[in-house]
Amino acid sequence: MVKVLQGIFTASFFHAIFRVTTPILFASLAALISDVCGIVNVGIEGLMLISALTGVVISALTQSAWSGMIVGVIVSALFSLLLAYFHLKLKTNIILAGIALNLMASGGTVFVLAVLTGQKGVSTALNSRVLPDIRIPFIDKIPILGEILSNHNVLTYIAFISVPLVWYFMYRMPLGLRFRTIGENPEAARSVGIHVHRLQYLALVLSGLFAGLAGVYMSMGYVSWFVRDMAAGRGFMGLAAAAMGGNKPFLVMLAALLFGIADALSNYLQSLRIPSEIVHMIPYLITVVFLTIYAIFSHHKKMKKITFSADDA
Amino acid sequence: METLIEMRGITKVYPNGVIANNRVNLEISSGEIHAIVGENGAGKTTLMKILAGFVKPDEGEIFYKGEKIKINSPSEALEKGIGMVHQHFMLVPSLTVAENIVLGMEPRKGLSFDLQKAISLTKEISKKYNMYVNPNSKVKDIPVGMKQKVEILKSLLRGAEILILDEPTAVLTPQETESLFESLLTLKKQGHTIIFITHKLKEVKKISDRITVMKKGRNVATIATQEVSEKEISQMMVGRDVIFEVEKLPVKPGKTVLEVKNLRAFSENGRMMLKNINFTVREREIVGIAGVAGNGQSELVEILSGLRKAERGQILINGIDITNKSTKSIRNKKVSHIPEDRMKYGTALEATVEENLISDRYDKPEFNRMLILNKKKIQTEAEKLVKEFNIAVNSVKTKIKMLSGGNVQKVVVAREISSNPCLLLANQPTRGVDIGGREFVHRKLIEMREKSVGILLISSDIDELMCLSDRLLIIYEGELVAAFSDVDKINEEEIGLYMLGIKKQNEITLREAMI
């Protein structure tokens, strides 16, 4: 036990937290953006798989990590557009459509990989590229903080910088105002001439972009290959984090960090002598536990608010 | 007066087969106040939604100043100066008044939203039309009358010359209605044209220049208001003489069925919705509660029926304490509830008429044979109710969503009344019901009263309250501020003062009439 704690309170563990949170944070932002606009994007998991594979394939083809990333993100946005089309135009239930997308991605990515490389399930045959880590000049010299904050993958920095950007978009820009309106009262938006569906398409595309970044990071930063079902539930953790953060960007980031800590913990525990299956369970267990705690907390907050007011009256 | 708008041959059929508009013609003159009246399901709202761009007609044409136009969306309608204020407000609760008003045409500073400009725009237009609103309040916190003003200002800011109002006074007090009419006359003076949909014939006579009567999806007549009486209008609407009041015999009330003591409750966001409610209902009496929507009456009924928790206080049914008990145990104490919102609570749309009719009794022994439901008995019961309550449907196996609003309400009423309650909570029992159905419901309520049921009647229809109640209570901001044990002696003007909180009875008068 002591050994575990000793291992956790190290700079390298904290470094790992940011590394591991990155895909979850991107997924959370993806969930947040579409949720604010009234659509639950259950397909983030599938989008991550699609962009992860695309990144690997394209970067192997062009021998450029950046083009892998760009195409991966675009493809994810396109599939997100498909999801939007089925939900908004053809009125498919969004949750079922999202689940369908996840199923399609899970099998489809294995299919495409098999067709391209003859390998089923892992992309080691491909010589794919990886996005660079960045060493921040002054900061990395600072004793402990330097080790924690510097030498992360470029996408990690992008993920965390995106949080204030998303906040500004939602609360200080007219488009964000419209998104929030649509999520809260689409009739009100329609009545003033806002093209509700058009903006919802946009929201889903933006959501797809973030989901794409999550996926691309997985196969070109977190590890350097594609393996079947590599998203491993992170898309759904993103949904949970967005819900826990009430769709408010900074709170959502905190929630994502919580899940990241759980994930990093499980990775670390694997290096000790605990059965791998038990270790694998940990992030998911913690997600359920956090979700439950959050639910109990909101439940009691409602009750508490009521008794609180009684005292002033 | 020149013709401003002409609608020709408008037809609209909804997916469930209901013909909302059947080759309707309508003519609106410039600068007039034009009322559209009709029973529920007559097609008034649909017609106006088509004009305002919210609904597309299946057939027909629209002409603006003689020119044929196509209106495909609310914004296209606004381009022609046509704006609509709906019955259910189209506002965003968590945004401020100013943000709501400039929505869709937000002023910008660079890439960002210019909040200051939005506020000043709001103040300007509020001043111009003499309708005061607070730009910085969140819409969820402002009163209903102000919400309506925000809606009207929204249309005006976007250049609406023609304003369509759908049942604008449904949620207003007599005083707020006066204030609204003043604003409408001001607008008329400034050259605007007003179309308003209403049930209330008194208002029509008061303020409109011309009336169009609609019945079952068709335009029955358009006439000058001066040339026709209320009785004649209602005859055109229904096609028969409508008895405005149902006969109510004096009966002597019996024992107390409902006792409410020191009731206190809070809303979801912590506001105290009910402060200290005390009253009783006895068998063989109808106790009415009047109040502007949002003053706690909905919460009161929810608590009495078990849908909401009370924070403090006691509720006794026939002497038994049912405070904060489940809906099931309250129903078991023979309490029925006709809910205000039939879509939310009263019905399951995708279920059949039969399934809706038995939702409060499906688990009773008479409908179950050991572990299995007795289908035959259930069907017989349902068919019996359909016949007794005159519900327009061919088979009880039809999905209830196929029925018109009035018939859906009849299903709810049928179920709640037929369970033989000792206390009936009736919240807006005739909302959305046509005149014929309304008469029917009133007769049923009086029948029940004679059969020793105690009835608590909540309604925003003062006529209904005055006509049916033996005692009338008035609620304002979560408190009972007035009680009258002799309903015949009150006048509407006075009720309005209490409803707005301007006047309040003293403790003694209150207590006398309370019990």
Added chain:
Amino acid sequence: MKKIQVFDILRILIALLIAFFIGFIIILLVSEEPLYAFKLFLVGPFSSLRRIGNLVEMTIPLIFTGLAVAVAFEAGQFNIGAEGQFFFGAALATILGIIFKIPAILHVPLALLGGIVGGGLVGAIPGLLKAKWQVNELVSSLMLNFIFLHFSLYLVNNHFRDVHTGIMASWKIEETAWLKQFIPGTRIHVGVFISIIMVIFTYYFLYRTKWGYALRMTGINKDFAIYSGINVASVIIYSQVISGALAGLGGAIEILGIHHRFQWQALPGYGFDGMIIAIMAKNNPAFIPIASLFLAYIRKGAEVMNMMSDVPAEVVNIIQAIIIFFVTAEAFLSKYQHKLVVKEVTTNG
């Protein structure tokens, strides 16, 4: 109104056609011998007694997960935990099949019970969380899939692993726990009768009992159910428990009837298939068998195609997704539906 019901069936058929068509295009693009591959896909499952047998065998677990998801969906619960419930039910049944040496008449029901209880427990968790604290069941049930995947593997790999086999698998279960295969030339087993019994049971439960009525009303309009006096919290829990129990039973039956040992290392996908089946059957138990048969058919077709040509089996997932997309698209072909209604109404009115 009859025309509109026929229309619904038509819509499903058209959705299937589109899905098959797109599947064909993909095969065309990917294969050296597309026509041969497609033929294998369409006809393969019927090409031998053994293969037809496979079709029936594969349908059995699908009926269970289809019923499981249908019950959850009817209650308005987006419980997608059928995978984990199936998996854990199978694991428990395996363990019970290994550790006891009792006569078949006791052993089989015991092992099946293990499946029911295992699945029911897993199903109960999201149900309890939702009923008590409004925890969103979509995320929680999905997480539980992963949790019970790993937990089951932990149990099997660490405590019941058959060290004599080269692969990661459990010991073989005692023969007294087997469900007999009774058609020579195939592996069709007694479980097929159990599945039909469960279809009938579920149908009666949903449409002929008061619990089923309460469940359906809760699914249609939760507020209406509460208002009418239905104990919604109880409904949420028992619907998820029954759903889980059905899925778990399916897992148990698959082990006892076909594999006789636990050798999955990943989620086999029956739970997700169950979703598609429930959607196609519109949650009506009466239609579950045929929908399950259809899904088994396309799965088998893909398998045959994979084995005998150059097209990977996973193409079937793409086809499945397209089916969901189109079958649940309310607005798909709705313009024609609307015209039908307008015509009907205006000629009569």
